Amino acid sequence: xxxxxxxxxxxxxxxxxxxxxxxxxxxxxxxxxxxxxxxxxxxxxxxxxxxxxxxxxxxxxxxxxxxxxxxxxxxxxxxxxxxxxxxxxxxxxxxxxxxxxxxxxxxxxxxxxxxxxxxxxxxxxxxxxxxxxxxxxxx
Numbered sequence: 001x002x003x004x005x006x007x008x009x010x011x012x013x014x015x016x017x018x019x020x021x022x023x024x025x026x027x028x029x030x031x032x033x034x035x036x037x038x039x040x041x042x043x044x045x046x047x048x049x050x051x052x053x054x055x056x057x058x059x060x061x062x063x064x065x066x067x068x069x070x071x072x073x074x075x076x077x078x079x080x081x082x083x084x085x086x087x088x089x090x091x092x093x094x095x096x097x098x099x100x101x102x103x104x105x106x107x108x109x110x111x112x113x114x115x116x117x118x119x120x121x122x123x124x125x126x127x128x129x130x131x132x133x134x135x136x137x138x139x
Contacts, residue, residue, distance in 0.1 A: 004044070005044065005045075006044055006045070006046065006050065009033055009036075009044060009054065012029050012033070013033070013054070013057050013058070013061065016029065016030065016061050017057075017060070017061050030058060030061070030062070033054065033058065034058060037051050037054055037055060099119075100119075101119060102118055102119055102120040102122070103118045103119065103120075103124050103136035104116035104117060104118045104119070104124055104136060105119060108126040108134040108135050108136050109126075109133065109134045111126045111134075112126050112127075112128055112134040113125075113126060113127075113128075113134075114126055115139065116136075118136070122138055122139070123138075123139040124136040124137060124138055124139060125137050125139055
């Protein structure tokens with residue numbers, strides 16, 4: 001970021017928060033600003049207080065993905081609503097390997113330490129082996 005100073009960074013963060021800079025523009029600028037803040041050479045000439053302020057602004061702007069539905073509540077604040085049902089809760093009967101085996105129609109690693117009913121009507125517990133990979137074992 002050789003041609004950007006403190007004031008331009010403030011403006012860019014404001015544009016990202018307002019939604020003017022989205023998609024690739026947003027990700028590229030956030031990554032570049034974070035790298036400039038972390039850099040030991042301090043290309044922006046920031047004091048420790050300014051670095052902390054920029055880090056806080058970036059954290060407010062960042063959106064946590066994969067944890068639910070995102071709802072914009074304020075210009076820079078996002079709230080995550082939890083999903084109603086997990087996609088793993090349904091049996092995977094459409095996939096042949098889950099449909100035709102006697103053990104439960106779920107991946108054992110997703111339910112490690114849990115007890116589930118198998119396709120044969122018996123109960124199974126998902127137990128980890130010495131490598132930490134879980135397998136279905138009859139109760």
